[in-house]
Amino acid sequence: xxxEAVLNNIKTRRVVRAMTDEPVAxxxxxxxxxxxxxxxxxxxxxxxxxxxxxxxATRRLIRLVSPGMFQQAPVLILICTNWDVVAEHNVPPTDxxxxxxxxxxxxxxxxxxxxxxxxxGPVTSYSKEAVKIILNLPASYSxxxxxxxxxxxxxxxxxxxxxxxxxxxxxxxWERFK
Amino acid sequence: xxDWAICAVKQAEPHETVSGGQSTxxxxxxxxxxxxxxxxLALLITxxxxxxxxxxxxxxxxxxxATERLSAMIVERASEKSRAFLQENVDRIPDMHMAxxxxxxxxxxxxxxxxxxxxxxxxxxxPPEEE
Numbered sequence: 212x213x214x215e216a217v218l219n220n221i222k223t224r225r226v227v228r229a230m231t232d233e234p235v236a237x238x239x240x241x242x243x244x245x246x247x248x249x250x251x252x253x254x255x256x257x258x259x260x261x262x263x264x265x266x267x268a269t270r271r272l273i274r275l276v277s278p279g280m281f282q283q284a285p286v287l288i289l290i291c292t293n294w295d296v297v298a299e300h301n302v303p304p305t306d307x308x309x310x311x312x313x314x315x316x317x318x319x320x321x322x323x324x325x326x327x328x329x330x331x332g333p334v335t336s337y338s339k340e341a342v343k344i345i346l347n348l349p350a351s352y353s354x355x356x357x358x359x360x361x362x363x364x365x366x367x368x369x370x371x372x373x374x375x376x377x378x379x380x381x382x383x384x385w386e387r388f389k
Numbered sequence: 390x391x392d393w394a395i396c397a398v399k400q401a402e403p404h405e406t407v408s409g410g411q412s413t414x415x416x417x418x419x420x421x422x423x424x425x426x427x428x429x430l431a432l433l434i435t436x437x438x439x440x441x442x443x444x445x446x447x448x449x450x451x452x453x454x455a456t457e458r459l460s461a462m463i464v465e466r467a468s469e470k471s472r473a474f475l476q477e478n479v480d481r482i483p484d485m486h487m488a489x490x491x492x493x494x495x496x497x498x499x500x501x502x503x504x505x506x507x508x509x510x511x512x513x514x515x516p517p518e519e520e
Contacts, residue, residue: 278432
């Protein structure tokens with residue numbers, strides 16, 4: 212059943228920090244971007260813009276200013292906020308919907324990558340100022356999160372693991388608090 | 390126990406080092422390429438900035454990442470004494486999971502690495518006793 216496939220995709224996705232240099236097909240990258248286009252967006256404003264980086268020299272420079280990027284991914288997708296769109300709709304810059312939009316777009320791309328048999332991982336530990344310079348970003352763009360896309364390397368992965376086993380029950384409260 | 394006074398006398402052609410001390414008997418071969426040094430510099434300066442907005446324990450972990458990368462950069466060009474230290478110790482650097490899940494083990498592992506680096510410094514600083 213399709214619903215089982217979707218749920219299985221959600222449950223089996225993992226953050227991958229070790230990737231091979233095998234390239235990712237253009238059609239697969241476009242499919243991931245198409246999925247992101249359907250992510251929910253507060254007020255349907257869609258202030259996010261995506262920058263795809265495949266050039267090896269540029270990816271290397273990005274990694275050098277990104278202490279949290281352990282992947283040597285063949286594709287980086289940078290989620291940006293376009294502040295011109297935000298201003299155009301008189302949205303306060305502190306509106307949390309802007310952060311939520313980044314999250315929904317990111318998770319949608321991660322799941323799309325998983326559905327395509329690709330490895331993926333988000334990265335937020337980088338110098339925003341350095342990334343702006345390297346990518347020559349317009350002044351109205353702020354770099355919010357990288358999504359690394361590639362093929363999982365068959366090595367033992369280090370890094371974050373679950374601190375303790377949790378179930379959805381640990382995270383959920385039903386109805387009113389007494 | 391090493392007698393530091395004797396060590397100081399035995400230093401060969403001392404000169405000023407970055408740390409403000411005198412050079413030791415460590416090899417003067419270049420072990421780091423300019424490109425590698427700049428990579429390391431980028432890691433350190435960007436880590437210093439992003440640390441202001443990240444959990445406090447990420448700070449030491451970024452330093453350990455820098456340690457691992459520096460080790461990987463120099464291990465092939467290092468002297469035998471240093472290479473042995475690097476090969477024996479860098480794989481044992483504790484990871485983030487240990488830092489979060491077992492703080493005491495993390496500290497113990499880092500203490501062990503600190504003792505090892507001190508022993509390495511002593512090996513470089515004191516020439517072998519003459520027969």
